[in-house]
Amino acid sequence: MGEELKIACGVFAAADYKNQPIFPYIYWGLRAQNHRGHQSHGFLTFNDGKFHVHRSLDLVPKIKTNAIQEWFGRLPGNIGIGNVRYTTSGKTDEKSLIKGTQPVIASKGRLKLAVSFNGNVVNTFQVKKEINTEFQGFTYECDADLICHKLMIELLKGKDLTSAVETCMVDVDGAFSVAGVTQDGEFFAFKDPHGIRPLCAGHSENESIYAFSSETVSLDINGFKRDFELKPGEFVRVSRNGFERQELVKSERKAFCSFEFAYFARPDSHFDDRYVYEIREEFGRNLVRENPNIVKDADIILSVPETGDDPAMGVHEESGLRWERASRRHRYVTERAFLLLSRERQPTIDRKINILAPKIKGKRVIVTEDSIVRGDTTKVIVEKLRKMGAEKVYLFVTFPRIIGPCLYGIDMATYGQLIGSKHTPEEIAKIIGADAVCYQSIGGLVKATGFTRNELCTACTTGEYPTPMAQKMADTMKKRFQEGYEETGRIYEIEEAIKNT
Numbered sequence: 001m002g003e004e005l006k007i008a009c010g011v012f013a014a015a016d017y018k019n020q021p022i023f024p025y026i027y028w029g030l031r032a033q034n035h036r037g038h039q040s041h042g043f044l045t046f047n048d049g050k051f052h053v054h055r056s057l058d059l060v061p062k063i064k065t066n067a068i069q070e071w072f073g074r075l076p077g078n079i080g081i082g083n084v085r086y087t088t089s090g091k092t093d094e095k096s097l098i099k100g101t102q103p104v105i106a107s108k109g110r111l112k113l114a115v116s117f118n119g120n121v122v123n124t125f126q127v128k129k130e131i132n133t134e135f136q137g138f139t140y141e142c143d144a145d146l147i148c149h150k151l152m153i154e155l156l157k158g159k160d161l162t163s164a165v166e167t168c169m170v171d172v173d174g175a176f177s178v179a180g181v182t183q184d185g186e187f188f189a190f191k192d193p194h195g196i197r198p199l200c201a202g203h204s205e206n207e208s209i210y211a212f213s214s215e216t217v218s219l220d221i222n223g224f225k226r227d228f229e230l231k232p233g234e235f236v237r238v239s240r241n242g243f244e245r246q247e248l249v250k251s252e253r254k255a256f257c258s259f260e261f262a263y264f265a266r267p268d269s270h271f272d273d274r275y276v277y278e279i280r281e282e283f284g285r286n287l288v289r290e291n292p293n294i295v296k297d298a299d300i301i302l303s304v305p306e307t308g309d310d311p312a313m314g315v316h317e318e319s320g321l322r323w324e325r326a327s328r329r330h331r332y333v334t335e336r337a338f339l340l341l342s343r344e345r346q347p348t349i350d351r352k353i354n355i356l357a358p359k360i361k362g363k364r365v366i367v368t369e370d371s372i373v374r375g376d377t378t379k380v381i382v383e384k385l386r387k388m389g390a391e392k393v394y395l396f397v398t399f400p401r402i403i404g405p406c407l408y409g410i411d412m413a414t415y416g417q418l419i420g421s422k423h424t425p426e427e428i429a430k431i432i433g434a435d436a437v438c439y440q441s442i443g444g445l446v447k448a449t450g451f452t453r454n455e456l457c458t459a460c461t462t463g464e465y466p467t468p469m470a471q472k473m474a475d476t477m478k479k480r481f482q483e484g485y486e487e488t489g490r491i492y493e494i495e496e497a498i499k500n501t
């Protein structure tokens with residue numbers, strides 16, 4: 001169910017060139033993307049050379065109809081950027097979370113810049129050092145601040161926005177999909193040269209509003225048409241005439257995060273021409289083709305809702321086995337197990353998912369699951385099925401075995417936390433109490449996405465990182481981990497890892 005995984009951020013930004021208030025569009029854009037970040041949210045609008053900001057912790061709130069005027073008053077203007085966030089850098093106490101809430105602002109003299117960001121900076125040490133030359137005592141709780149201030153110091157050198165973005169793309173190692181606005185109302189977006197995190201562009205039917213979004217669902221909710229996914233290394237500027245696109249930095253290796261397909265993205269979002277749910281169904285079909293003997297030994301399919309539902313459909317179609325819809329989510333119990341302390345995980349899963357025991361008793365069950373990170377959530381589910389009398393439990397996992405950390409914005413950032421970094425699938429099956437754990441092959445996953453191997457990031461399953469600094473850092477820390485070193489935090493925040501790379 002991917003419950004153990006932490007998502008980085010969601011970006012939504014838009015400008016209305018008929019000068020109507022943009023806030024409602026930003027609001028709905030973020031509501032549609034709340035699955036990408038639960039810890040905090042923020043809106044920033046631009047009006048008459050001024051930025052207006054609202055940042056807060058938790059989910060994007062429901063706004064009552066009679067309160068809408070008040071929000072319009074607080075957030076006026078025709079250009080807006082918004083963000084939902086889950087921390088993949090910085091501290092997680094309340095004060096730090098508030099400080100790390102996006103959008104962020106950098107300013108000096110008359111220059112002012114605000115950005116909303118999804119991703120993760122790997123070479124934080126170098127970037128921070130450089131920022132410190134202009135902004136003494138600079139501290140940050142969120143990588144968006146690094147990107148924003150990096151852009152600002154390039155602007156302070158006298159560069160124009162395009163050149164500042166280009167330098168940022170070259171100097172920053174990591175993943176960054178960014179939307180921003182300047183003090184002059186220049187509205188723009190860009191992606192890192194590997195294009196690791198998603199960011200698409202779209203417009204309203206009457207062509208007065210232009211928008212950027214991490215996922216297409218936020219365009220859908222606003223009734224906008226999707227125009228394109230930003231290319232790796234692309235910078236897009238917006239005016240009343242529409243998008244002006246420029247590929248600033250070309251990289252031979254593209255690396256769109258393959259995990260978006262298995263877990264993060266909403267099933268009704270699409271990247272290029274295929275919906276995520278269709279790709280997940282294909283993952284399920286692949287698992288059947290790759291494990292014929294297990295399929296022969298099973299009676300029913302059970303999905304762990306909701307990311308297991310689409311692959312279950314594929315398993316059902318390919319195998320002909322009955323998909324027993326006996327696992328249901330309590331719709332309004334919304335806590336995500338991964339956000340909770342480990343001692344709270346089991347009762348939370350019990351409260352969230354209702355599995356109907358009579359449908360399981362005496363059955364050999366294939367359970368479809370999106371991924372296994374620590375393994376403790378999956379273990380709870382397997383135990384539950386055993387208690388209900390399941391004769392056999394086979395796990396079909398759509399994302400290949402995770403063997404290494406993600407340095408690009410997903411909070412699985414240590415080797416120690418990953419059950420797959422230390423154990424084979426057979427050992428994992430034993431630990432979690434399943435009869436077998438069957439991971440989809442990397443080749444199968446790549447083919448199902450419609451991308452080529454050279455266009456996807458699969459670093460956490462292969463150990464091959466698309467950016468040089470991340471590769472060096474991951475290799476150094478892997479060696480240390482195998483020697484028995486205990487990681488004290490996310491590897492890109494461990495001083496020793498940073499200094500040795």
Ligand code: SF4
Nearest residue numbers: 257259406457459460
């Ligand atoms: S390392 Fe894994 S989770 Fe991170 S960007 Fe690459 S594929 Fe996605």
